[in-house]
Amino acid sequence: MHNAKALPNYLLKRYHGWKATTYTENQAWYRRLAEEGQRPRAMVISCCDSRVHVTSIFGADQGEFFIHRNIANLVPTYTPDGDHHGTSAAVEYAVRVLKVAHLIVLGHSNCGGVKGCIDMCNGKAPELDAKDSFVGRWMDILRPKYELVADIEDGRQQERQLEKHAVMISLENLMTFPWVEEKVKSGELSLHGLWTDIGEGGLEFYSPEAGSFQPV
Template sequence: MTFARKLPAYLVTRYRGWRATAYEENKSWFRHLANEGQHPRSMLIACCDSRVHVTAIFGADQGEFFIHRNIANLVPPFSPNGDHHGTSAAVEYAVSALHVAHIIVVGHSNCGGIRGCHDMCAGLADDLSENSSFIGRWLDILRPGFDRTADITDTEERIQAMEREAVRISLHNLMTFPFVADAVENERLTLHGLWHDIGAGSIDVFDSETETFKSV
């Protein structure tokens, strides 16, 4: 495997610093996690965006959150067709094996994936419309959100509205999974939706009764 190379020096330096400090000072806790397995209370479904630091936002330690990331923090509808479904598999494991009490979908501002979906649906991104585009076919999940924001004429406002639509659609799609719906209906699981403004450091929480997002 000649194409696999050594870690960059700066990452090696950072690792050694972590091993000598954070790990060394909490060695017994890490050994506990290794021996006892993971028992996270919540699953977080967040965007791949490097600016969305979900563990830092909530001050989480190792073992606290079961985290899944994908483009635009989307959850597809239940569709057991035999194809590869990384997000669906993560949701199934979180609910059926780990028995998490909460699933939290975290959307965010200035999302490149959401902008890409907008441009694709508006006919401005031919590359994403190609059947060979993994990103484009993934973002098809959000097409209903583009349609529902058709009355917003300002492009930037519409994209921000679509960021919230991504959270709504993902919450709705979660309930199409039979094991999720069963856990919710039997009060073993609750679903939550958030939208995080990166620049302002704020969080808006989805209120299912009013179908709006409210600041924390």
């Protein structure tokens, strides 16, 4: 593979700094993780957005979370012969092999994927409607929820509402996986919907009782 290059210097320096401090100070813990395997209690499905840092938000260490990231933290419906296997495979591994007790979908403010979905549905992003747009076809998962926010005139509010609907449709789609549904009904697995404001550091959770997102 002739196109691969060495890491840029700034990343090399950061690695050597981590190896000399964090790793060295916790070497026994890292070796234990390597030898005994992972036993995370929770899986988190979050957005690829670099501003969403799940382990920092919850102060988590290595081995605590099984994390899967994709555009707009979406989960497709259970489709064994479909095209969306990456997210489905991660969910399958977390639930059936790692046997996590909690499955968290974490949405966030200022989500570019959600904004793209709105533009696509408004006809303002024809490039996303193209059949060869991976982002556009992925955002088709969220497209059915656009009708619920189409009449909101305030653009910021419209985006925030659809960001939360992205969390909700993912929770709904998770329940189409037979082994997720089985474990939820047996009480072995609980689903959680969260949304974070990346500018304010706020965190909200979906409350079934209230039927809306509430501050934690």
